Amino acid sequence: MVAEAAVTAREVSKSFFMGRQAVPALSKVSLEVPAGTMTALIGPSGSGKSTLLHLIAGLESVESGELEVLRRSVHTCGQAELAALRLREIGFVYQDFSLIADLTLAENVRLPLEGAGVARKQAHEAACDAMARVGLSGLEDRFPAEVSGGQQQRASIARAIVGERKLVLADEPTGSLDSKTGAEIMDILGGLRDDGVTVVLSTHNPTNLSYADQIAELSDGALVSVTERTGSGERG
Template sequence: MTESILRLVDVTRTHGTGETAVHALRGVSLEVRPGELVAVMGPSGSGKSTLLNVAGGLDKVTSGEVLIEGEPLSTMSALQLAALRRRRVGFVFQDFNLIPSLTAGENVALPLELDGLSPRKARHFASDALDLVGLRELIDRFPDKMSGGQQQRVAIARALVGDRRLVMADEPTGALDSHTGEGVLRVLRERCDSGAAGLLVTHEARHAAWADRVVFLRDGVVVDTTGSPDEIHDLLAGAGH
């Protein structure tokens, strides 16, 4: 079986101690393999965002372990974690988080430049990443001259630039209309179909439906999962399909 890109083993995350302690995650185990998009659904306060933060090394687990491409995050220093986020994990947020004074290309190239790559090489990688999301021609455009959907596709390109294969998305279609939002999910889906691994947090069933698996979280516990799809069975006959 293919090795997981992301693996959570019996992860707990508790904020505070004693009677006021909040158990955001309680024994969550999860794997995301190359080519897989996994969605996490659950009501507000169920631990979705905490799950994403510990999975991406933005927050520390209280117990259990997070492994990215087989490497446990608990053994990494702060510097190593920062390098991990620059090189191997990409984040897509609801409000895009693009830097307005940088062009699309510069935004996408930024994590590579921060990692010490020359601007010329970084731009080369950025151009490739923008091509993957269908925006190569907008490489020199500033975010304020782009639509919301285009900005979010730039954010996905930034999340996957270089050889990063793990993308985490927190309600990435939040501010977009349904048609544009669907375009963003389609890009995310295509990236995963090409070998990336994706973890998508959403409260919308319509968006979660783009994932291979949906994990349901409630009160910090995984209460159910859809399992992976079989071959698409004959859902609808007729119309020549």
């Protein structure tokens, strides 16, 4: 059986404009992410990892090339459909957790569902389920400042999967954590992948690569290598 692709990029390019000067961030990147796998984006600072994640998330627009995310072409689908895709089907995990300080963890986790129009009670139940999946049961009513960094990152992963979303994008999810806590976060992301969630993450930490099924290396905005890892189930 050929795995369906969760993300397909064909010659995707993106530049940013500083005044009239175009700064290339991604140049003709072609990459396929099979559904239910984990892909790690690596490469030096400024190589385009975050830019690629932002394009997949729909947070930035594609300049040229084709990008399909969860079977939708981000070119042909309209703004409303893209917004819905982002809100209901894609989760984003940031290095700095990006939780709202004056909301409880459960309120943070249910925000994307409330934004998508789900009733509060139902959103809260889904938030509790997502928090249970990342080992945060019992901490629903804590505020972010009242839990550890690792627990804050778990909450941000819960927010990324709440309501059974199938694509999680994580930009250096362990970058702000010590190595032990970072390994716990990678265990959680690896477990989600084992449950069928597609994970694309960027990382500077080589030990995180043992969790990945595929490693895509960027350099100066170009994809310079894609390495398939077999037996990524054997982690240690």
